[in-house]
Amino acid sequence: MTTPVRTSAATPTQFPAFTTYVRTKGPTLLRTARTLTPNPADAEDLLQTALTKTYLAWDRIEDHRAVDGYVRRTLVNTRTSQWRKRRVDEFCTDEVPEPVTDVPDLTEQQAQRDALLRAIARLPPRQRAMVVLRYYEDMSEVQTAQTLGVSVGTVKSAVSRALGKLRDDPELEPCVA
Numbered sequence: 001m002t003t004p005v006r007t008s009a010a011t012p013t014q015f016p017a018f019t020t021y022v023r024t025k026g027p028t029l030l031r032t033a034r035t036l037t038p039n040p041a042d043a044e045d046l047l048q049t050a051l052t053k054t055y056l057a058w059d060r061i062e063d064h065r066a067v068d069g070y071v072r073r074t075l076v077n078t079r080t081s082q083w084r085k086r087r088v089d090e091f092c093t094d095e096v097p098e099p100v101t102d103v104p105d106l107t108e109q110q111a112q113r114d115a116l117l118r119a120i121a122r123l124p125p126r127q128r129a130m131v132v133l134r135y136y137e138d139m140s141e142v143q144t145a146q147t148l149g150v151s152v153g154t155v156k157s158a159v160s161r162a163l164g165k166l167r168d169d170p171e172l173e174p175c176v177a
Contacts, residue, residue: 127162
């Protein structure tokens with residue numbers, strides 16, 4: 001007769017707070033992961049790895065109000081480790097391969113992201129805060145208003161003015177889809 005083997009691994013029902021955390025913060029954390037790596041599939045893998053590490057440490061995290069910082073730090077550390085481990089292979093060929101034209105230029109995309117961040121940094125502090133909360137933290141107008149202690153109308157008008165300034169910013173070129 002064999003005895004069942006017990007493992008110390010946590011089960012999904014063991015930490016319902018973790019499940020709730022992932023459901024509420026998952027999209028925001030995915031956006032953060034996407035800023036760390038240009039490939040959306042790699043960003044999803046990066047987030048899954050960071051959440052797995054967080055899950056395994058969940059019972060050791062004393063202040064669950066600080067979990068966002070813990071997960072973001074885990075994302076950055078995991079990405080740094082991946083970057084350090086990468087291998088670059090070079091292959092000698094007799095002919096130079098033809099460039100692929102339908103692949104987006106990641107350097108240009110990063111330059112546009114950097115220009116957008118600089119343009120946002122030039123906004124007045126109040127407008128900058130509202131744009132970041134609305135579009136980077138994906139808060140609703142009501143949530144943004146509550147967070148900043150202003151009315152929803154103030155958020156709508158300030159965000160509208162901020163977007164107008166960003167549209168008129170000479171450093172930002174229009175995106176062609």
